[in-house]
Amino acid sequence: KAGVTQTPRYLIKTRGQQVTLSCSPISGHRSVSWYQQTPGQGLQFLFEYFSETQRNKGNFPGRFSGRQFSNSRSEMNVSTLELGDSALYLCASSLARAGANNEQFFGPGTRLTVL
Amino acid sequence: QQQVKQSPQSLIVQKGGISIINCAYENTAFDYFPWYQQFPGKGPALLIAIRPDVSEKKEGRFTISFNKSAKQFSLHIMDSQPGDSATYFCAAARLNRDDKIIFGKGTRLHILP
Numbered sequence: 001k002a003g004v005t006q007t008p009r010y011l012i013k014t015r016g017q018q019v020t021l022s023c024s025p026i027s028g029h030r031s032v033s034w035y036q037q038t039p040g041q042g043l044q045f046l047f048e049y050f051s052e053t054q055r056n057k058g059n060f061p062g063r064f065s066g067r068q069f070s071n072s073r074s075e076m077n078v079s080t081l082e083l084g085d086s087a088l089y090l091c092a093s094s095l096a097r098a099g100a101n102n103e104q105f106f107g108p109g110t111r112l113t114v115l
Numbered sequence: 116q117q118q119v120k121q122s123p124q125s126l127i128v129q130k131g132g133i134s135i136i137n138c139a140y141e142n143t144a145f146d147y148f149p150w151y152q153q154f155p156g157k158g159p160a161l162l163i164a165i166r167p168d169v170s171e172k173k174e175g176r177f178t179i180s181f182n183k184s185a186k187q188f189s190l191h192i193m194d195s196q197p198g199d200s201a202t203y204f205c206a207a208a209r210l211n212r213d214d215k216i217i218f219g220k221g222t223r224l225h226i227l228p
Contacts, residue, residue: 004158033215042121042220043159043204056215090158097213104216106158 002027004093004107012113018079021110025072025093029105031055032074033098034066037088037109046089048098049074055097078112086114119207121219129227134192136222138205141186145207149216150179150190153202162203163190166210195226 005024013019025032033056034046045058049068066076072093078085088111092104120139128134138148149164165172165179165188172179178191192199202223208216 035218040220043218045215045218048215055213058215092158099208099213099216101210103161106160108156108158 004091004105006089006091006107006110008110009108010111010113012115013081014115015081015083017081018077019081019112021076021078021089021091021112023074023076023091023093023107025074025091026105029093029095030072031094031096031098031102032068032072033092033094033104034074034076035090035092036060037090038086043090046076050097081114083114086112088112119205119217119219121205121222123222124220125223125225127225127227128195130195130197132195132226134190134195134199134224134226136190136203136205136224137187138189138207138219139185139187140207140217142207143186144209145217147208147210148179148181148188149206149208150177151204151206151218153204153221155201159202159204192224195224197226197228200224200226 007022031050033048036044048056052068063079068074088109090109092106094102094104096102150162151159152162153159176193181188205219206216
């Protein structure tokens with residue numbers, strides 16, 4: 001069974017640009033969560049999508065948005081990029097709603113560098 | 116109240132030694148405490164988890180110790196090996212809820228050969 005895939009793996013953008021990251025969950029998984037990982041802050045939750053609806057949201061500005069398609073694939077968009085957005089963006093999928101009852105499986109991440 | 120505090124930030128242990136990573140939480144509603152292991156270039160993966168009805172859980176060389184009254188839990192890696200070198204995250208969540216899992220900031224562990 002294929003794992004969670006994320007594309008692209010690496011991305012370099014400049015301040016003010018926007019970026020779209022893609023995540024394909026494990027087949028059959030309906031929940032996709034996004035996290036931002038930085039050395040100083042660890043893993044910070046961005047949002048969760050389940051059945052094409054955002055179910056949970058972290059404390060990030062509105063520049064961070066996402067969506068989920070009917071095949072459970074998800075995209076995350078960051079507009080007006082800032083230097084501080086440089087991070088590893090991780091996607092995780094689970095069979096049902098993410099949480100203690102359903103193990104999350106993480107992808108390898110997209111490394112975003114903002115210059 | 117939603118925080119999970121993890122220490123140390125980084126840890127160096129000799130091969131064969133015991134690696135210990137500590138976490139503390141504030142929200143007494145948390146009742147599920149997983150640990151994740153992340154190797155370079157990979158996403159985190161669930162390593163071991165504990166519920167507060169037990170004080171210890173062991174899987175191979177990995178043991179979680181849980182102290183409910185102190186609101187603390189720790190990961191012990193016995194007979195640490197160079198292959199254990201990774202970043203470890205503790206986390207907390209509520210069972211039977213659709214809440215997000217709260218992660219600690221991570222510990223970078225390096226085992227000297």
